[in-house]
Each structure stands twice: as structure tokens, then as C-alpha cells.
Amino acid sequence: MIVQDVIDHLETLAPPTYAEDFDNIGLLVGNKDTKLTGILVTLDTLEAVVDEAIAKNCNLIVSFHPIIFKGLKSLTGKTYVERTVLKAIKNEIAIYAIHTALDNALHGVNSIICDQLGLINKTVLIPQKSTIKKLTTYVPVTNASALRSQLFKAGAGNLGNYDQCSFNTEGTGTYRGNEHSNPVLGRKGEFHEENEVQISVTYNTHFESQLLKTLFKHHPYEEVAYEIITLDNYDQHIGMGMVGELKDKQSATSFLKLVKTKMKASCIKHSEISKPSVKKVAVLGGSGSFAISAAKRAGADILITADLKYHDFFSAENEIILADIGHYESEQYTKNYLVDYLSKKITNFAVVLSTTTTNPVKYL
Structure with a gap:
């Protein structure tokens, strides 16, 4: 197999056409015609992940987040991004990032969160236009x-x-x-x-x-x-976030405790618990403050997301509960999903789940 064979499978799952304009997805490092020795799947590509790929004889890293997000004006090793890219190039390791293409996919990041929380009747929260x-x-x-x-x-x-x-x-x-x-x-x-x-x-x-x-x-x-x-029609199968329902109503407090357990969150920041119980749940993996209005319009009782700022919590306005579970926590199961997906598509080749913890946020 070559790198392009894996890319074809990934882009069937999450067509790059639907990635956000600001994003930098696709093959970021390496040659698409390189023969594969192994595939390592990770949430983030860091130096330690490249070291893991070397140790496990994997010359393709499939990463959720792109290590190169903004343009690089030099490659001198002065930042963690430059050091990671240099190490990958030196060791002939290709890096492919899927990011918002998978965010917008029907069976992508947000569907994974819904499944983890046991939500049913899933629909896209913010359908993509055009x-x-x-x-x-x-x-x-x-x-x-x-x-x-x-x-x-x-x-x-x-x-x-x-x-x-x-x-x-x-x-x-x-x-x-x-x-x-x-x-x-x-x-x-x-x-x-x-x-x-x-x-x-x-x-x-x-x-x-x-x-x-x-x-x-x-x-x-x-x-x-x-x-x-x-x-101008919206595609109901492509877009950011999802809305689902719990099989039965739960108290808001008990549901937040369930979220904390299921999403392995060290803590959850949330707005005032303005609803005694929740049934309809909106989710958006990663930074999701932009989805607050959409979650309200969808009639969600609670929005599970990450990276909410101080003033974002005011916008709950007692209409919805806002819960910030952490960026890494909201997307952590993505790499497991990609390993399962690729393993089914590539049955005669090793697809390895990275064991390197890449969460930069620590808690006391």
C-alpha cells in the first residue's frame, strides 16, 4: 500500500470539500506515493508522537488536528511545530490531518460524542450551506x-x-x-x-x-x-455539531455527572442549572461558543462543548445550560473511531492507536 490508499479511505469518510475555509487539512508532510510501513493514529502530532511512530515503524501519522495550521516562514526548530515537522521530514514520516472535514461529517466527531452519551434521534446542529x-x-x-x-x-x-x-x-x-x-x-x-x-x-x-x-x-x-x-439549500447530513435526545429525561445534575464520567473530564465548567431536567442535548466537539445560538434555536436543554470564555456563559440567559468539558476531552475518542474505521477498510495492514497523551491542559 501507499499513502494515497489511506488518504482515499479517509476522504471517503470525510470529504475535504466540506472542511472549513480557515482550516489546513490533508497531506501536510510527505509524499502521497510513499510505500507504507505502518499507520499511527493520533489526536495531535507532536515530537513525542513522531518518536512513537518511529518506534512502531509507522511512516504515516493520521492526525485529527493539523500540526501546520498557519504558514511556516522558516524551519529552524525554534517552535514545537517546526521541531515536529523537521523530525517527521528527517525520518520520512508523512502526516495527514483530517480536522474540520471530520467535524462536518455525518459520522464524525459529533456523532461520536452523541454515541458516547447514548443520544438517539441525531441531527446536524448547523447544516453547511452551498x-x-x-x-x-x-x-x-x-x-x-x-x-x-x-x-x-x-x-x-x-x-x-x-x-x-x-x-x-x-x-x-x-x-x-x-x-x-x-x-x-x-x-x-x-x-x-x-x-x-x-x-x-x-x-x-x-x-x-x-x-x-x-x-x-x-x-x-x-x-x-x-x-x-x-x-442555497442546506444539506442536513453535513455540518457542525449535532442534536440528539436522551431516551428518558434526566436531572441536569445527574446528566452532567454522566457526561463527566463518559467523557473522562477532570472537571466541567457550566452555566447556572436553569432547568431541573434535560432531554434534548446539543454537542459540538472542540471550540463551540459559536453554536450557542443554534443550540437555543434547536430547543436544546444543554450544549456540551469546549473553550467557552467567561462572557459566553452569560449568553445562556436561563434558556439553556452551557457545559465546557475541555477541548481534548470533547475530541479524544476521535482517534479510536479512526483506528476502527481504517482497520475495517485496510484488513491486511497494521493501524496503530497512539498511546501518547497530547492534552496540553493539566488540572490540580
């Missing part, structure tokens, strides 16, 4: 069914709990080819009318490349007429 596109093309009536079927196979036509969705309108197409043309129907230099079907299908952005390859391969015309537009 991730759905529409392809429209025009094809002779006799070819419409076959082309439509191929577009479905390439990922088009999925809408929520439905697939093979399309809209089709029959009409008359016209064209005239010049002296360099080679028309499939009609003759060059002559005006031609053809009974055609206008096919419109929606698709998720990350399918676009393979969808266009399929269109050009299976469309009968020499020149393919098509249009692509980006829709």
Missing part, C-alpha cells in the same frame, strides 16, 4: 434512461432518504456543426432538430469530478451541453 449543486444536461430521448442511470451510479440524485432523484422535461434541441464537427446525429453544416430530454439532478459537491467524467463518457454527443449551479 454543499449541494445541480447539474442540467440535454440528451436525445433514446439515450436519456441510460445516461440518467450512469449519473445515479456516479453519486447524483441523492436527496435525504431518497436516491435516483431527477427531473426530466422533453423538448426540441437544435444545432448546426461547422466544417470541423463530427455530429452523431445530423450532418455537418446543416441545421438539425432533435427530440431531447433535459435531465436535472442534484448532487453533493464532492461528487462533482466523477460526475463530470461520467457525463462526458456516457453522453452520446461530440459536444456536451450542460449547466452547473450551486444551491
Whole structure:
């Protein structure tokens, strides 16, 4: 296997198209064509993690957080970032970061938290916008069914709990080819009318490349007429955070104690317990103050997240309980999930869970 084989599996789980604009995901260090010796999965890539990869003969580190976040102007070893990158390069170890691509994935970070807390009826808290596109093309009536079927196979036509969705309108197409043309129907230099079907299908952005390859391969015309537009519709399966429900109501205090145990938190900072019991729970792994308003709109009784500042707690306004369990704590199970996922996809290759603790926050 090579590094790219692992990347393909990771980007099927969490397409990079849906990562946040500010993020730096993907292959950060190394060559995608390098032959693999082993895969080490971690939450953060630090010098100690690179040392662990060396010791365990792993030349690919799959990291949740990117070690290179902002641009590097030098590589002199003066910061922990530079020292980590230098050590990885020196020892020919590749580093791939998945970060907000997995945050926004349906079965990603926030789904993992929901499962850890036993939440059911999970939905995305903040659906991502501009991730759905529409392809429209025009094809002779006799070819419409076959082309439509191929577009479905390439990922088009999925809408929520439905697939093979399309809209089709029959009409008359016209064209005239010049002296360099080679028309499939009609003759060059002559005006031609053809009974055609206008096919419109929606698709998720990350399918676009393979969808266009399929269109050009299976469309009968020499020149393919098509249009692509980006829709403002929200995708209910892609986005930040999640909302779920407890099977039964719990007192707010007992639920917070459960969260502390399940998420292995040393402590939980929370706003005033303004609700005697909780049922609907919002979660957002990592820094989640931006999700407070969305959690309120969703009718959540409590928001489980991290990195809340002093004034963020005021914004609870007795409408919701805000609970900060710690950044590392909220994302710690991500590496376990990635190991399980890759182990199922790559059954003949070692996928190793890092045992290096990378949490920089300590408690007395």
C-alpha cells in the first residue's frame, strides 16, 4: 500500500470539500506515493508522537488536528511545530490531518460524542450551506434512461432518504456543426432538430469530478451541453455539531455527572442549572461558543462543548445550560473511531492507536 490508499479511505469518510475555509487539512508532510510501513493514529502530532511512530515503524501519522495550521516562514526548530515537522521530514514520516472535514461529517466527531452519551434521534446542529449543486444536461430521448442511470451510479440524485432523484422535461434541441464537427446525429453544416430530454439532478459537491467524467463518457454527443449551479439549500447530513435526545429525561445534575464520567473530564465548567431536567442535548466537539445560538434555536436543554470564555456563559440567559468539558476531552475518542474505521477498510495492514497523551491542559 501507499499513502494515497489511506488518504482515499479517509476522504471517503470525510470529504475535504466540506472542511472549513480557515482550516489546513490533508497531506501536510510527505509524499502521497510513499510505500507504507505502518499507520499511527493520533489526536495531535507532536515530537513525542513522531518518536512513537518511529518506534512502531509507522511512516504515516493520521492526525485529527493539523500540526501546520498557519504558514511556516522558516524551519529552524525554534517552535514545537517546526521541531515536529523537521523530525517527521528527517525520518520520512508523512502526516495527514483530517480536522474540520471530520467535524462536518455525518459520522464524525459529533456523532461520536452523541454515541458516547447514548443520544438517539441525531441531527446536524448547523447544516453547511452551498454543499449541494445541480447539474442540467440535454440528451436525445433514446439515450436519456441510460445516461440518467450512469449519473445515479456516479453519486447524483441523492436527496435525504431518497436516491435516483431527477427531473426530466422533453423538448426540441437544435444545432448546426461547422466544417470541423463530427455530429452523431445530423450532418455537418446543416441545421438539425432533435427530440431531447433535459435531465436535472442534484448532487453533493464532492461528487462533482466523477460526475463530470461520467457525463462526458456516457453522453452520446461530440459536444456536451450542460449547466452547473450551486444551491442555497442546506444539506442536513453535513455540518457542525449535532442534536440528539436522551431516551428518558434526566436531572441536569445527574446528566452532567454522566457526561463527566463518559467523557473522562477532570472537571466541567457550566452555566447556572436553569432547568431541573434535560432531554434534548446539543454537542459540538472542540471550540463551540459559536453554536450557542443554534443550540437555543434547536430547543436544546444543554450544549456540551469546549473553550467557552467567561462572557459566553452569560449568553445562556436561563434558556439553556452551557457545559465546557475541555477541548481534548470533547475530541479524544476521535482517534479510536479512526483506528476502527481504517482497520475495517485496510484488513491486511497494521493501524496503530497512539498511546501518547497530547492534552496540553493539566488540572490540580
